[in-house]
Amino acid sequence: MKAFLDEDFLLETAVARELYHEYAKPQPIIDYHCHLSPEQIADNHRFATLTEAWLAGDHYKWRAMRTNGVPEALITGAAPDWDKFRAWAETVPRTLRNPLYHWTHLELRFPFGITGRLLGPETAAEIYERCNRLLASDDFTTQGLLRQFRVLVVCSTDDPADSLEPHRRHADGSRARTKLIPTWRPDKALMLDDLEKWNGWLDRLSAAAGVEISGYSRFMDALEKRHDAFHALGCRASDHGLEHMYASDYGAREVETSFAKARARLPLDAAEIEGLRSALLYEFALMDHARGWVQQFHLGAARNNSTRAMRTLGPDTGYDSIGDFSQARPLVRFLDRLDAAGRLAKTVLYNLNPADNEVFATIAGSFQDGSVPGKIQYGSAWWFLDQLDGMTKQIDALSNLGLLSRFVGMLTDSRSFLSYSRHEYFRRLLCNLLGNEVERGLLPDDRRLLGALVRDVCFGNVREYFGFELE
Numbered sequence: 001m002k003a004f005l006d007e008d009f010l011l012e013t014a015v016a017r018e019l020y021h022e023y024a025k026p027q028p029i030i031d032y033h034c035h036l037s038p039e040q041i042a043d044n045h046r047f048a049t050l051t052e053a054w055l056a057g058d059h060y061k062w063r064a065m066r067t068n069g070v071p072e073a074l075i076t077g078a079a080p081d082w083d084k085f086r087a088w089a090e091t092v093p094r095t096l097r098n099p100l101y102h103w104t105h106l107e108l109r110f111p112f113g114i115t116g117r118l119l120g121p122e123t124a125a126e127i128y129e130r131c132n133r134l135l136a137s138d139d140f141t142t143q144g145l146l147r148q149f150r151v152l153v154v155c156s157t158d159d160p161a162d163s164l165e166p167h168r169r170h171a172d173g174s175r176a177r178t179k180l181i182p183t184w185r186p187d188k189a190l191m192l193d194d195l196e197k198w199n200g201w202l203d204r205l206s207a208a209a210g211v212e213i214s215g216y217s218r219f220m221d222a223l224e225k226r227h228d229a230f231h232a233l234g235c236r237a238s239d240h241g242l243e244h245m246y247a248s249d250y251g252a253r254e255v256e257t258s259f260a261k262a263r264a265r266l267p268l269d270a271a272e273i274e275g276l277r278s279a280l281l282y283e284f285a286l287m288d289h290a291r292g293w294v295q296q297f298h299l300g301a302a303r304n305n306s307t308r309a310m311r312t313l314g315p316d317t318g319y320d321s322i323g324d325f326s327q328a329r330p331l332v333r334f335l336d337r338l339d340a341a342g343r344l345a346k347t348v349l350y351n352l353n354p355a356d357n358e359v360f361a362t363i364a365g366s367f368q369d370g371s372v373p374g375k376i377q378y379g380s381a382w383w384f385l386d387q388l389d390g391m392t393k394q395i396d397a398l399s400n401l402g403l404l405s406r407f408v409g410m411l412t413d414s415r416s417f418l419s420y421s422r423h424e425y426f427r428r429l430l431c432n433l434l435g436n437e438v439e440r441g442l443l444p445d446d447r448r449l450l451g452a453l454v455r456d457v458c459f460g461n462v463r464e465y466f467g468f469e470l471e
Contacts, residue, residue, distance in 0.1 A: 005105050005115075010388075010428040015445065016435025023451040024427040027459035028150040029420060032466055033183065033239060033296060033411045036142075038156045038166035040417075041180050044143045050131040051081035054107075055088055057415040059318035064100055065091050066318070076313060082128065089124035099387035099425075106421035111140070111148045142417055146178040149420035153468050157239060158182040160189070160226040161204040167233050181468065184230050184238040184293075186223070189280050190246075192273045195265045202263070216259040220283060227287045236466050237294040238284060244299060244325040247334035250275035285338050289345040294466055298382060299327055300352035322352050322384055328359050335367050335376075346372060346465065348408065350379035354390065357397040365402050374406030374465065382413065386422065391429055405453050408462040427458055 011017045035057075037045075047053035055061055062075050065087060073079045074087040095101040108114040112131050117123050134140050139148060146154065158164065162182075170180040188201045206213045209222035248271075258272040268276070288295045302323035304310050309319045331349070338344040344367060351360045364376040378401075381387075381394040398404055410426040412419045434450055437443040443450065463470070 005102075005109065010425075010432050011435070012432055013435035013439050015438045015447075015450070016432045018447060019431035019434060019450055019454050020428055022447075023454040024431055024458050025424075027427075027455060028152045029423050030153045030459065030462045030466070030468065031151055031412050031420075032153070032155050032237060032294075032408070032462055033157070033413055034154060034419075035157050035413065035415045036154055036417060037415075038158070038164075038170070038180060038182070040142045041146070041154060041156075041176075041178070042166035042170040044141045044176070046141045047135045049081040049085070050128055050135065051085045051088075053131075053135060054416065054418060055084055059316075059320075060100055060103075061088060061091075062318040064095055064098065068094050072313075076317065085128050086121070086124050089119050089127075090121050092119045093121075102388075102425065103419075103421060106424060107418045110421065110424075111145060111418075143176045143178065145417045145420075146176070149423075151178050151420060152470055153179045153181060155181050155183045155237060157185045158230070159201075160184065160186050160223060160230075161201060161208045163208065164229065164233055171233065179234070179468070179470075181234040181236070182230050184227065184235055184284075184288075185240070186238070186280075186284060187241055189223070189284075190242075190277045192262055192268055192276060195262055195267065198262065199265060213263070215263075216256045219259065223283075224287065227291070231291050231293075234468070235293070236468060237296060238288050239296040239298065240281070240284070241298045241301065243301065243323055244327055245297065245330040245334045246274060246277040246281050247330045247337065248274045248278045250279050255279045281334065282337065285334075285345060286343055289338070289343045292345075292467075294346040294348060296348040296350070296379070297331075298350045298352070299331070300325060300356065301383065322354075324353060324355075327351065327353075327356050328363065331360075331363055332366070335363070339367050339369070344369075344376075346375050346377075348377040348379040350382040352383055352385065354385055354393060357393055358401060361397045361401040372465075374403065374408065374461065377408055377465075378402060379408075380410050380426070386413070388425075388429060391426060392433065395430065395433060405456060406461060407457050408465050409457045409459075423458075427454075430454065430457060 008017050011020055065075050068091040070087045070091060074084050092104055104119055108119065108127065112134055114127060117127065119127055138144050164182055167180055167182050191198045191201065202213050205222050209225040211218055211222040211225060213219050213222055255276055258268055258276045262268055285295055300323050301320055303320045304315050305321055306319040309317060335344060349360050349364055351357065361378045364378040367376045369375060378398050381390040385394065395404065398407060410423050412422055431454060434443060438445050
C-alpha cells in the first residue's frame with residue numbers, strides 16, 4: 001500500500017517521478033491570474049491566525065462547511081477565529097475525495113512543514129497553534145510566503161477605476177523578490193442591468209481618469225487613459241468574467257444612444273444591452289491588441305444563484321455554479337471579427353462547463369495564425385474543474401486537439417496566499433500522465449524530450465507568452 005501524500009504523491013511510475021523531481025519541481029511560478037490582495041502584498045501583511053490566512057475569502061472551504069452543516073456564523077460571521085478553524089477542522093475528514101482534502105494537506109506540508117498528521121478534531125488545536133507560531137515569523141508574511149513558493153510574478157485582478165496605489169508602492173519601495181503587476185478587469189463596464197451601480201462605477205472611473213464622462217466617446221477616453229496607466233505599471237493582460245461572449249451586430253449611433261440612455265438611468269431593452277456590451281468588448285479587445293497585451297476570457301459561470309444568500313451576504317460568497325450557456329457561436333463571431341480586421345490579440349479561453357472542453361479547444365485552433373506559438377490558448381481547468389479529473393480532461397482535450405507543448409500551464413485564480421500548492425498538484429498530475437503513457441508505449445522514453453515539455457508547460461511558455469520583465 002502506498003503512503004498518503006508522500007514525496008511521490010500522484011507519481012505512479014519511475015518516469016513520472018523523474019519528470020516531477022528533476023524538471024517540474026525546480027521551476028518557479030508566474031501567477032498570471034489570481035485574486036490576491038494588492039494591499040496585503042504591498043504592506044507585507046502578517047496574518048494574525050491560520051483562520052485569517054486560510055479561511056477568509058475561500059469559497060471552496062465555505063461551500064464544504066455549509067454542506068457539512070456548519071452555521072454561517074462559523075463561516076463568514078463574527079465567531080472567534082479559533083471557533084471557525086475548529087469548524088473547518090471538523091469538516092476536513094468529511095471532504096474525502098474532494099480536492100480540498102488534498103489541497104489542505106499539501107498546504108500543511110508546505111510551507112508549514114506538517115507531515116504525518118491529518119487535520120481533524122483531534123489534531124486541530126495542535127496544528128492551529130503550530131501554524132500560528134510560524135505565521136508570526138517573517139517567512140510567513142505575504143511576501144515571505146510568495147518567496148517560499150518561489151513566485152516571481154503575481155498578476156492581481158483590478159478594476160479600471162482602482163487607484164493602483166498598492167502596485168506603485170510595491171514597485172517603488174519594495175525589495176521583494178515577487179513582482180506585483182495589475183490585470184485589467186473591466187467587467188463593471190457591462191453591468192447594464194443595474195444602472196444605479198453602473199453609473200456609480202462610471203463616476204469612480206471618471207475621477208480615476210480625470211475625464212468627465214458626458215457621452216460614449218468620453219467614456220472611451222477615460223478607459224484609454226486608465227488602460228495606459230495600467231500599462232505603465234507593467235500590466236500586460238486583461239481578464240473578463242462573462243456568462244458567454246457578446247458579439248451581436250451594432251452601429252455607432254445605436255451604441256451612443258444606448259450609452260446616453262444608460263447614463264441618464266433610463267432602462268435599456270435586451271437588444272440595447274447586448275449591442276452596447278458587444279461594442280465595449282470589441283473596444284477592449286482593440287486596446288489590448290494595440291498595446292500587445294494578452295486578453296483572457298473566463299466563460300460559463302452562473303453566479304450568485306441563491307437569492308437568500310445574495311440578500312444576506314452579498315455577491316461572490318460561494319453560491320455560484322457551472323452554467324449551461326451556449327458558447328460556440330458568439331465566441332467564434334467575436335474572435336473572427338477581430339481576426340478578420342488583423343487585430344486579434346493573444347487570447348486565453350477558459351470554460352467552466354466541462355461539456356465545452358472540446359468546443360473551446362477547437363475554437364482556439366481555428367484562430368492560430370503562425371505569428372506567435374500558441375497565440376490562442378485553451379486555458380487551464382478553471383474553478384470547479386480545478387481538480388484531478390477536471391485538469392486531466394482539460395489536458396486531454398488540449399493534447400488531442402492542439403499542442404500541449406505550447407500550453408501556458410497553471411494559475412491559482414485564488415484569494416489565498418497558501419494556494420500555490422495547486423501548482424504542485426498540477427505539476428504532479430502532468431508528470432504522472434506523461435509517465436503513464438511512456439509505460440504504455442504511447443510516448444517515447446526520451447527524458448530530454450519529455451523534460452523540455454514539462455519545463456515549458458510549468459514555466460517557460462508562460463514567461464515567453466506574457467513577456468513579463470523578470471529582472
